[in-house]
Amino acid sequence: MLTSQRKQLILDALKRDGQVVAKTLSVEFDVSEDTVRRDLRELASEGRLQRVHGGALLASPAAADLAGRERIESVSKAAIGRAAAGMIAHGQIVFIDGGTTAVQLARHLPRDLRATIVTHSPSIAVELADHAQLEVIMIGGRLFRHSMVNVGAAAIEALSHIRADLYFMGATGVHPQAGLSTGDLEEAYVKRAIAGHAAETVVLASAEKLNAASAYKIADVTAASTLVVERSTAEALSAPFEALGITIVRA
Numbered sequence: 001m002l003t004s005q006r007k008q009l010i011l012d013a014l015k016r017d018g019q020v021v022a023k024t025l026s027v028e029f030d031v032s033e034d035t036v037r038r039d040l041r042e043l044a045s046e047g048r049l050q051r052v053h054g055g056a057l058l059a060s061p062a063a064a065d066l067a068g069r070e071r072i073e074s075v076s077k078a079a080i081g082r083a084a085a086g087m088i089a090h091g092q093i094v095f096i097d098g099g100t101t102a103v104q105l106a107r108h109l110p111r112d113l114r115a116t117i118v119t120h121s122p123s124i125a126v127e128l129a130d131h132a133q134l135e136v137i138m139i140g141g142r143l144f145r146h147s148m149v150n151v152g153a154a155a156i157e158a159l160s161h162i163r164a165d166l167y168f169m170g171a172t173g174v175h176p177q178a179g180l181s182t183g184d185l186e187e188a189y190v191k192r193a194i195a196g197h198a199a200e201t202v203v204l205a206s207a208e209k210l211n212a213a214s215a216y217k218i219a220d221v222t223a224a225s226t227l228v229v230e231r232s233t234a235e236a237l238s239a240p241f242e243a244l245g246i247t248i249v250r251a
Contacts, residue, residue, distance in 0.1 A: 001029060007039055014049060014058050018211040021055040050213040052178060060172040060183075060212035074100075076230045076251075080204050081105040083251035084168055084228050087202065090114045092165040095194050096124050098149035099170035101204040103127060109134070118162055120150040120190065137162070144187055151186040156193045167198035169224070173213040174205045176240040179221045181214040188216040195223050202226040210237050222246065 006029055013020050022040065026033045040056050043049045049056040081104025088094055091114065096102050098121030106117075106127035113133060119125055120139035128136050141155030147170075169191060173181035180203065182188050195201045195218070203224040210233065226247040229238060238248045 001031075003039065006031070006036075007043055010036075010039060010043065010056075011048060014056065019052075019055060019057050023054070025055075050173070050178075050215065052213065057173075057175060057178055057213040058211060060181075060214050061208045076232075077101045077206055078104045078108075079230065079251040080206060080228050082108040083249055084202060084204055085109045088113065088115055088166065092116070093118065093162070095119070095162075095164045095167040095198055097121065097168055097170040097191065097194070097204075098123060098147045099204075101206055102168060102170050105168055105204065118159075118164060120155050120159075120194075121148055122150075123148045141190075142186075144184060146184065147187060149187065149190070151184070151190050155190050159190070159193050159197055162197055164194075164198040165200065167194050167201045169195065169201055169203045169218075171203055171205070171214075171218060172209060174203060174209045174221065174224075174227065174241075175211055175213050176221055176244065178213040178217070180218040180223060182216055182218055183214045185216045188218045191218045195219060200225045202228060205229050207233060207237075 010020055022033050022036045025036045040051055044051045047059055050059045077100060080101055084105045085108035093116045096105060096117055096119045103123055106124050116135040117128055118137045125136055125138045128134055139150055139155050139158045141150030141152040144151045171180045172183055201224050205227045207230050222244055224246055226249055227241055228249045228251055231250045242248055
């Protein structure tokens with residue numbers, strides 16, 4: 001079997017099963033585990049999968065640049081943002097993460113909402129500039145342009161002084177076993193810090209993020225009390241999260 005054929009079969013298995021195990025593939029292909037691991041390394045370097053111990057998971061296409069992410073299922077992201085916006089009550093203190101789905105959340109906040117929004121995303125702050133009833137607190141730090149969020153020690157220090165009712169988290173990977181993940185180490189630290197200062201974490205999970213993983217783990221998936229997903233999300237995708245006690249909201 002040609003290397004290209006093996007790689008395509010690996011990708012097909014990932015799409016079908018959500019994960020592959022190197023030992024199983026070596027038996028199936030009648031090649032050594034070293035050969036399979038080399039195939040996995042090469043596919044990972046191309047951004048086609050995320051390697052984990054013993055095998056690989058789907059790589060999240062949400063790791064694309066901002067312009068690329070804005071083109072991914074904008075209608076479904078708007079629906080998720082609308083549903084998430086409806087969870088915020090008057091008087092609450094709410095963290096809103098960066099990212100394209102979070103921007104949709106901000107766009108759907110009612111004009112008469114009286115609440116405090118804390119964000120480390122300039123994009124979110126700009127979206128909320130005309131909401132006269134909202135108190136908007138901007139967390140500073142080094143601008144991470146890929147996600148348009150501020151990261152680093154300054155951001156984490158500022159966040160440590162705030163206790164919020166809700167945190168709407170964006171993650172590029174949402175997986176029952178691999179947990180919540182993202183493509184940048186500093187961003188992962190900031191997201192983890194925010195979750196630690198919120199009473200409840202709600203993850204905005206468009207379809208391309210489910211059962212996918214990125215390089216840097218934020219937390220176990222059970223750090224989220226709720227996942228907001230597309231209405232059309234298959235039961236087979238949502239069931240493993242529900243089994244862990246996570247509430248699924250279909251937008």
